[in-house]
Amino acid sequence: MTTRRGFLGTVSAVGAATLLMETQAATNASAATTATDEKAARDAIRGVNSGMRANYASLKAELIKHLSPVVVVQNNAVGGRFTLIDKGVQVETVDPVPEYFELAKSIAHVPLGIYSVIAAYLGGKVPNIPNADRIDPHDLAMVAFKAAGDTGWITPLTSFRATLSAARTKLPTANLPADLETSSTTILTEAIRFIDTALGAKSFDMVAFNQFAATVYPSIRVNMTFASTAQITGIEALMKRWRALIGETAWSDLYVMVLSIWTTAELNQASIIIRRTMNQAKVDTHLIDLPTAETPADPIGVALDNLARIVQDNVAAEMVFNSALDVADALKGKEDLLSKEILKQLDGTAPAARTAALGTAAAATCPVTGRTATV
Known part of the structure; x- marks a missing residue:
């Protein structure tokens, strides 16, 4: 005869079995969808960077139209080809060096x-x-x-x-x-x-x-x-003429982009000469040697694209990293933003990073703010 206790026990057993089966099914379903969910999550995270890059590229494309004044120098066999760009317009292209x-x-x-x-x-x-x-x-x-x-x-x-x-x-x-x-x-x-x-x-x-x-x-x-x-005479005469053409105020803000192949980028002959004709207070930041693997098909386009990156990064550095000036300086220069952090870690002075396999928390120092947090 079934007793109350026996009945309740049977019910409890059935309920437990049902619960166990439901739990197992949920676990199996979770395991089956984990890979898909993870990929979707990571793709969503990558989307943030894609969005940033799209915004960055849009700003750069518009900024190129406003770069002024700029001189683009293409090193070549005849002493250099020089192009003056003022208010977004290519004013003149000259090979100024005597034959x-x-x-x-x-x-x-x-x-x-x-x-x-x-x-x-x-x-x-x-x-x-x-x-x-x-x-x-x-x-x-x-x-x-x-x-x-x-x-x-x-x-x-x-x-x-x-x-x-x-x-x-x-x-x-x-x-x-x-x-x-x-x-x-x-x-x-x-x-x-x-x-x-x-x-x-x-x-x-x-x-x-x-x-x-x-x-x-x-x-x-x-x-x-x-x-x-010949090169000194030709380049200095051209710079003097262009300086008079655009005026002293504009000339004081002149950017010069010197394109060369890597083997002639250091102490480039055109850069040495042009340096003397620029605003000496800004020459270190406004005279830019741009080494290339080979002469680009569109040297002026390459020069302006790089200059737009430099100019917008200069401003972004001070606005985005206002509280971390060493990082701002990195963004404004040739350093990769992670370079100092990588150097710290390779030197063994940086905190150990927590990997996905570790279950314990590790202290981490933000390379931007310098603050330590628990990860």
Whole structure:
């Protein structure tokens, strides 16, 4: 006979079983949707950054129209191409450097032209020349990639000789300054002599090449002097004219963007000259060297895009990070905002970060405010 206690016990057992089944089903459902929910949550978080970037890009696109005044400098073989932008309008584009800049540098590059032909064939041919310890053996091995005995250099060197010979023949009619003509003649003559010796012997060595390079170096210095004078004269004259054109007030706020490839970005020749013509109180922040991997297809567009980033970051730094000036300085400069925090952690001075696998709280210091909180 079923008793009250037995009945209640049965009911309780059924209820417990039902509850257990419902709980298990909920757990299974939770496990089944966790991955989907997590992805959705993380995508929502990524959306914040996407929204920020969209707003940032929109501001930048509008700001570009208001950048003024700006001079964009494209380094090139003729001493630089300069573009003045005022009130969003490209006023003028000029190659201001006298032609003999290009001509003087052209002849000064002769030893480098010969080296570029023979470099790949230098394997095992670098004796104990002066300052040989300055050559990285690994770098040399990568440059001197041709097999020993390969004579593939003969054809291109013969072709370059013809180019040098034509230049030497026509040099007297180029109407160059006398000293520049003399130095250029010496460089071309000695280069042809070196090539003829190498072609006659179907061989060359670095001792002979170094002797040739040392012989023409004084003449190369003459050519460098002429090229420098031409560039200084041309650029300073243009800056003076543009300064008068836009007026002293506008000129005092001038930004200059100098585009160059990485190998000429440090102490760039155009930057050195332009620096003297700018407002000295602002030159350190308004003269910007912009190294590029190669000459961009749209140099002015690249320059203005980067300048817009710089200008809006300069203002954002002081507004967003007003209470953390070191972070503001990072945003206004070339530092990544996380760089100092990364340096702290690599140095072992930063608090250990809590990972997803840890269940205990860890102290963390905000890199922006400097405050410590429990995570």
